[in-house]
Amino acid sequence: MNTVAPIKREMHVVHSRGDKVFRGIVTAGALTSLVILGLIGSFLFARGAQVFSQYGLKFITGTNWSSSMEEGIPSEFGMGPMLVGTIIVSAIALLFAVPMSIAGALYIEFYATGRLRRILSGLLDLAAAIPSLIFGLWGIQVFTNFGQNWAEFLANRLGWFPLFNTISDNYGRSPFVAGCVLASMVVPITTSVAREVYSRTPRELIDTCYALGGSKWGAIKTVVLPFGKSGVVGGAMLGLGRALGETVAVYLVLNLNFRYTFRILESEGGNVASLIATRFGESSSEELTALVAAGFVLFLLTLSVNMVASAIVARTTRS
């Protein structure tokens, strides 16, 4: 007589009427987030549609943002400099944040031990909870003093390089300083993700590396970094999403100016979210429509970045 291993039975559930009602309510509740996201997109698009149809692609590429209060003089809305400014500031932030996050994650995960490690990971969690307003407050009141010295240093030594060129000697409130503040805001996010990914490195691979005579750095370089590569990319993009959409921290630090500028040390720059916050209070209904349209563009931008990022992170941290 041969024995057969028991097969796990398929559970067969017949839902009662009460269960059907319950499941309906829960499903409806879960789908509200989808509805909200859809409403945000469609309402912003509907309110901004007039601007999109009036200016077309020139709304994205146009360089002039002027709202006229008088009859006869047409208003003009183009968000080009602000969009470019947003990307510049975020790029600076990521340029600083990504290496620092990788180092920070490696340090917590592989170098720090005992109490220091516990303190640092607690500090990391707390830092991720600091509101962006406090980063902005610190940025303009404390960090700018350091940041403008660094900017001045760069401008004096490397001023021949077009990006570091300046025409005035005013270095505070520049995209460079705003980027540094954003970097310190992005670092907690990217560091947490990087640390999460690094901690999933199979222990036996690292031990194998040591057993073959590898040093700590050898193990990190050959095992940990390649293993965590795509996770770090995902974390960096999550950070990018936050940097692109940040309002108050940039608003407080950056000197908003409506002009294409690629001089990152100069005390002027652009940012879509700050534009909305700045112009909102005193805008005519026509300008308000344009601001909503700008918000829609920002929404699409951050949503796409965030979707790609979360897809990458989900793929790499799935156990």
Add this chain to the structure above:
Amino acid sequence: MSGITIPQPTRPWQRKRADTVRSAVSAGLVGVISIVIVLFTGFAGVDGWAVTVLLVSVLLIFIRGRKLSTKERGNAKIQLVITAAALLAFAPWISIFGSVLVKGIVGLKLNFVTSDMRTTVPDDELNMGGALHAMLGSMLMVMMATAITLPLGILSGVYLTEIKGRFTFLVRFVIQSMSGVPSIVAGLFVFTTYVSATHGPTAFGGSLALGILMLPTVARTSEEVLKLVPDDLRSASLALGARQWRTTLMVVLPTVRSGLITAAILGVARVIGETAPLLLTAGSSTAFWFNPVKGPIASLPIYVFGMLQIGTEYAVNRAWSGALVLMLAVFALFFTARKLGGKDKR
């Protein structure tokens, strides 16, 4: 006695005294050289010091490294680079905690938490006026936002863990994407749909915007804690003849009660410092009155923001004090969440 000696175990990994002395000497050397350099060159300030110390340490490692093997030398250099970069990453947060504490404590007198700005202008002495109205406003809006969001968030979590219907992937994806919605866009949305259609900025408008930002956090945390409920509990309940709705309501949810409270707290901590959406939807005021659907209302972030915009000495002091209160609130929420979160895992 025979001449056998029992070999003492050597512990090559343990630090010897010579090592300790050597690292103390090198640290001292780094200090002395850095002082000399800082005194005789233009470097100054905290950042100048940091750069000097780093450069000198690199130099010293190179000098000492001649005795080591190539492998060890490379290792030491990399360790220094990683440590320095990590320090650079952690330094801003320490600076933030420190400066908020030091600058915030100046204006944090008793009247700051007991009076409002009804009869005070921002430029008055710091022993007049306060931010009570802003704290109450923040509390009101956050509480309303929680009341709206918590049920929806828990329902999402229940859907993802208990029902696992055909929208599971979609719901998870949407929640993930929603966490990336910029806060100003949420504010703009509530403004175009609710605020501009009614009587302008109100507490209810503010709480709608905060709710949008809070939902992803609450939903994701709920899902995480509901996942921790052992399947045996569900099976046992079903085996006893309970329907799914009874199982969920009377077994699953009560099991993770403190976890769900954690979800709410984390959601509150996420939105309590949000400034941009409130700028558009809640406005500001100099006193608190309880009417969620009429009139603008102050909140702590807007208070800080407004004081900073005024920019005079006393106003900036008030801004820092507000920031201190805000940060303490966030940390208190955070530690409570941690305490409660640890409870369920036991």
